[in-house]
Amino acid sequence: MPVVPGKGGLPKVVLSSGEASAELYLHGATLTSWKVGGEELLFVSPKALYAPPKAIRGGVPACFPQFAMLGPLQAQHGFARNTEWQVAEEGAASCRLVLESSEATLAQWPHPFRLEMAVSLHAGGALQQELTVVNTGEQAMEFTAALHTYFSVSDVSNASVVGLKGLQYVDNTSGSTSTDAADVVTFPGEVDRTYIAAPAAIKLRDSGRNSVLLLHKRGFADAVVWNPAEAKAASMGDLGAEHWRGFVCVEAAQARSGAVALAAGQRWSASVEYEYDHLEES
Ligand code: BG6
DSSP: OOEEEOGGGOEEEEEEETTEEEEEETBTTEEEEEEETTEEOBOBOTTOOOOTTSOOSBSBOEEBSOSTTOSSOSSTTBSGGGSBOEEEEEOSSEEEEEEEOOHHHHHHSOOOEEEEEEEEEOGGGOEEEEEEEEEOSSSOEEEOEEEOOEEEOSOGGGEEEESOTTOEEEETTTOOEEEOOSSEEOOSSOEEEEETTOOSEEEEEETTTTEEEEEEEESOOEEEEEEOHHHHHHTOTTTOTTTGGGEEEEEEEEOTTOOEEEOTTOEEEEEEEEEEEEOOOO
16 A cells, blocks of 8 residues: 555555554554444544654554653653654555664664564454564663553443453552552543553453454563543643543553663564454343
């Protein structure tokens, strides 16, 4: 598929395969759409700005070389989501974007690198994203990272995240660590948690859509669950008080488990596969 102009004139890649389609902006390697059977499964804020270097609010931006403030940069979630990537390969149902260190990135983080983001559609409409980091410098480097996935939900009160019971998590609003005793994570108010050493499979259920979304991660040690609730959403200009009920972030991350240490010339890859299904009516 060709690269076509998206919102704000920013270039995007459009993928399709059978019943599924996806769109990926070169800005931030941000996946902004994943549809199965015509149903949109990602949330992008109606107030998102398509004005670089601002990151696009929603979809799946790439966080690198740090997740949140877990690293030396002043910029929350690093710079990869604020930077235009290049298309390295493209097919009808898959593509690979790259981002290489530049004067601008070296000014913020003194490590030469090459990033690759591979996105592909698979049987049943499943979507896979793989992030590869190559240390192209001569010194070792350390980084944290995430695929910051905003899933669309019918209403946040219908959403529950399954698979995290019994895990330790850091509450990012307070910095305190707890063990999750609940069967599922729900969203009665602001939830901002990093689950440490989360399992490969995590589910997001939506009782309003009678659906389940399965994330299967590999290589990312942690999982972040986030919804800002009304007050914080209202303070975010590109989200606003009206839209926070429409999404839940369940993110594959390399965060509180510790940074990845990559020797000169080495590469690290981590991936997530997303599958979507409607549940049988009960
Ligand atoms: C989440 C973090 O991953 O991203 C939250 O856990 C943060 O603490 C959220 O508020 C959004 O971050 P940003 O920089 O896109 O506003």
